[in-house]
Amino acid sequence: MKKINKMKIRHFFMGKSFNDGFIGKLSIYLLLIIIGFVYIYPLLKMFAYSLKDLEDLVNPTVQWIPTKVYLGNYKISFIVLNYGMTLIFSLLVTLVPAVLQTITTSLIGYALAKFKVRGRTIIFAIILLTYLLPVQVYMIPRYVLFDQLGILETAWAIILPALFGQGLSSAIFILIFYQFFRMQPKALDESAEIDGANAFQTFIKIGVPLAGPAYLTAFLFSFVWYWNETYVSSLFIGSDLYTLQLKLFNFTSQFNMAQGISEQALNEAIRYSATILIILPVLLVYVVMQKWFVEGIDRTGITG
Amino acid sequence: MKNKVMKRKTRETLIAWSFMSVWVLGFLIFTMIPIFTSLYYSLSDVVLSGEGIIVTFTGFDNYAQVFSSAEGFNFLRSVSDFAIEILFKVPIITVFAIIIAVLLNQKIKARGFFRAIYFLPVIIASGPVISQLINQGAATIPQIEELGFINLINETFNEGLARPIANIFSELIVILWFSGVQILLFIAALQKIDKATYEAAMIDGAGVWESFWKITIPSLSSMVLVSVVFTIINLATFSENEAIQHIKNNMFALETGFGFSSAIAWLYFIVLAIILAVFFLIFKGFSKDRGRK
Known part of the structure; x- marks a missing residue:
């Protein structure tokens, strides 16, 4: 009984093969998210920046989220x-x-x-x-x-x-x-x-x-x-x-x-x-x- | 009877050529004649005047000028930089695209979402936008400079090699923006692999690692060549590429003009052809090796 449980746990983490176990899946997701960030990051940063007004731009505490949505740049x-x-x-x-x-x-x-x-x-x-x-x-x-x-x-x-x-x-x-x-x-x-x-x-x-x-x-x-x-x-x-x-x-x-x-x-x-x-x-x-x-x-x- | 068969054949030929006629006509007018004209320009002195263009044949003067003038030297340097960079960039892009394609082809949740992200470079690939991305500093990995990595490169290699290699490291992330279409190509190839092959391999006791090297990689090999050719052409004609900037800038420069520009365009093509040939030979040698095993 205990042995079967062990196998179950093992299968949950390692899977029958690498790519359907928990660890395998987790590493696939992690890799995809981390590398995907390379593409998303500059776009998000550009978007966040484009909504900043002059005050937010010089304010070092405002990194990502502008204090208010400012559309002047777009204008x-x-x-x-x-x-x-x-x-x-x-x-x-x-x-x-x-x-x-x-x-x-x-x-x-x-x-x-x-x-x-x-x-x-x-x-x-x-x-x-x-x-x-x-x-x-x-x-x-x-x-x-x-x-x-x-x-x-x-x-x-x-x-x-x-x-x-x-x-x-x-x-x-x-x-x-x-x-x-x-x-x-x-x-x-x-x-x-x-x-x-x-x-x-x-x-x-x-x-x-x-x-x-x-x-x-x-x-x-x-x-x-x-x-x-x-x-x-x-x-x-x-x-x-x-x-x-x-x-x-x-x-x-x-x-x-x-x-x-x-x-x-x-x-x-x-x-x-x-x-x-x-x-x-x-x-x-x-x-x-x-x-x-x-x-x-x-x-x-x-x-x- | 024989007459009828013949007739059918002629008719088919006529139909085929009428389908192709628009392209053939376009090719003659917009591509073939310009190619020969460009060859002629490259061997001539081309002057733009009020009445039109005056073309005087001068033999290899323009080509000689490439190897003797400062402008020519600048061009040659950017071409050699480009050639060295491409030798590194092509393998990086290819390997990266294969890895991402394999990951995206796994049974994962939100696959559509991940694909949407990874195909962004397919649509956001214009020179001006990419240079905005570079401007913004999102293109470099800060650690590379902080750790003195660039210095190390500068010390290890001679100047001609160090500059392009340092470029590659500082542009590592930008390079990834050039792999969109290649990821698409590899995913398409991966989807063609019969799942039963993997199952059969698993029953025979092959692990994921073995399946990857013995099934996945071999079935991608024909696509690797397509991807490599696409990458080289894509990088070679990318609008921010310094070498092709020279070609355009010299067109209207006072001292050089159309003749000189045509000459460096042809030199550029020759270098490109050599690069393509080198990769083709490497690829051929590689697949032969596999065949022997």
Whole structure:
């Protein structure tokens, strides 16, 4: 009787194997919490700081929780970033390229998966190469080209390459679609063909609806990557039309330009409130679509 | 009959190319022609004037300038720093991502909550935001400096090595912000492993440790290469990367311009290709080793 109890206790703490015993579980939780703190800590700190007014900022006893919720920093950031207009423009150069890039890459991904035509291997090789070739190599001639087309410093400079499948990380999305369409049973296409559908009808009626997860994944990653991109957009969009990210990058000069709006000097709290405002849109998308980031990757069969 | 088969084949080819046409056209206009133009620029003196651009072929002048001018020296130094840093960062990110993926794949409560936290770096990965995080001091482990760790590094290695290595330690936490997508990739790979394999191993008397090394790690190995390539490209094109800043800054600099910028862009690509090749060979050697066992 006593022996069984001992075993029970042992099983409770150690488990039948390491990862289902109490100690194993505890160490998994501890590790996850401690390391997770690395990501949460700066965000929480930024958020706490952004709510502090000047008094709280200089008060050494106020570390984490401000004495009162002060939204003045956000007000200033709102004006400095010109948040409304800039947000609309940022969405224009984020959402539109993301949608267009998703459509174009799905077309070529579909063709590569369904039709075994000559030249397919070459196309594949080129796609992989475009992924490995950093944009820095060909962005100067692109800059000249856009200049000649007169679309420099307009949203077209970002949208046009995306429309033609030459946008940000296009190669990855083509591969996602290729993997996904390849897994669709051929019998479905054949039956559609027997029913008299042509290739485009088959694509629209059968290919696309079945590829929902791939489309969602490609769109989400496109959206996030375009949102976070600053290197190329700072070159092509330039100084007149700023995205939110670029305004944050040049926050000090933006703040000085907008001076007079606040009598306050630029401080950390204002800076952090601006940062929070800039990650807010993607954060919202993330909260709503969180599970698709994981399931999408899983279902699109990148791993296959 | 034969005629019909042929026809079907031609039709399929036509359909396939029409699906690919938008991309192919885009590739020619926005990528291929620019690649060759850039190669030509790198061998030329490019002057912007009121009437347009004047391109004069000068051979390898720009490349020679990289190795002889102060600006070129700065560029080369940031590239070599980058190359050394990446040799350390890639293994750190890969191992970290595998560990987190394995932990997140356990049967734990609030798994959704933990995943939500660990995927934050996937969405908060822009240069300006990350540099805000760095500014704020949330990026360093204070103990590293307090304990004189940096001094130790400076004393042990020669100057060229010490700077990048010290950078890695002072940026240890920032590095973790670059592992979001890699964690996703490894979780996806882990979910593909059949649970029955683990059960079978357990019945045969394998412990958790053995299962991890004999089942989990081998089934992740193909994903390691994907993750490594992604990490290298991601770090190489990250907007705060000093080497690529040089490329952009020189575009409009008085003494250098488009030609010089194109030349250093190509040099950068060559270094990147070498780094990729090195990791590829290491990886190949590693998996061959496993095969022999």
